[in-house]
Amino acid sequence: MSNTFKAKIWKLNDDIDTDIVLPTEYLALKSVEDMKPYAFSPLRPELAGKIQPGDMIVAGKNFGCGSSREQAPEVVKALGISCVVAESFARIFFRNAINNGLLLIECPALHDAVSEGDVAEVTPGEKIVVNGQTFEIASLPENLMDILNAGGLVKAMRKRNGLD
Numbered sequence: 001m002s003n004t005f006k007a008k009i010w011k012l013n014d015d016i017d018t019d020i021v022l023p024t025e026y027l028a029l030k031s032v033e034d035m036k037p038y039a040f041s042p043l044r045p046e047l048a049g050k051i052q053p054g055d056m057i058v059a060g061k062n063f064g065c066g067s068s069r070e071q072a073p074e075v076v077k078a079l080g081i082s083c084v085v086a087e088s089f090a091r092i093f094f095r096n097a098i099n100n101g102l103l104l105i106e107c108p109a110l111h112d113a114v115s116e117g118d119v120a121e122v123t124p125g126e127k128i129v130v131n132g133q134t135f136e137i138a139s140l141p142e143n144l145m146d147i148l149n150a151g152g153l154v155k156a157m158r159k160r161n162g163l164d
Helices: 032-038 071-078 091-099 142-150 153-160
Strands: 005-011 056-059 083-086 103-106 119-123 127-130 133-136
Touching: 032 071, 056 119, 071 091, 083 119, 091 103, 091 142, 142 153
Parallel strands: 005 056, 056 083, 083 103
Antiparallel strands: 005 119, 119 127, 127 133
16 A cells, blocks of 8 residues: 555545545445445546546545435545545545555645646555645554555454464
8 A cells, every 4th residue: 555656536526425426325325336436426426437446536625424324435445446535534435445455645635735637646554646746644543554455344353363
């Protein structure tokens, strides 16, 4: 997870709640793959179909507020999003995302400095470079990085217990 990568930015605003990430009516679908086309549909119905593997989301404050549904970070990861960068995250969403192997980065200054379609170079735990500007970012604790590097909490625990 410490390797630098480039990602196209999809920009969202403040208070993107879990009902926007994945509306309640799609929770009954059989799999997260079936749910993917409906991600962000109340806000931008076309967005899920435009996201490419490796893209990133840059959002404002309070990303992931609302319910504690684990399908919200699962569907974001299933879309192929490399990371979500926001001014702040709802705490339950933050932990659910880490447990599902989805990298989240808090960077309050980034949202207002970028436009949708910009390409960022992300070095997790160090910096984000976009449009010639460098934004320092905090590193996550080692235990959370272990979970992310393993691809999620279940995979990390299987590895730790010698099951994989």
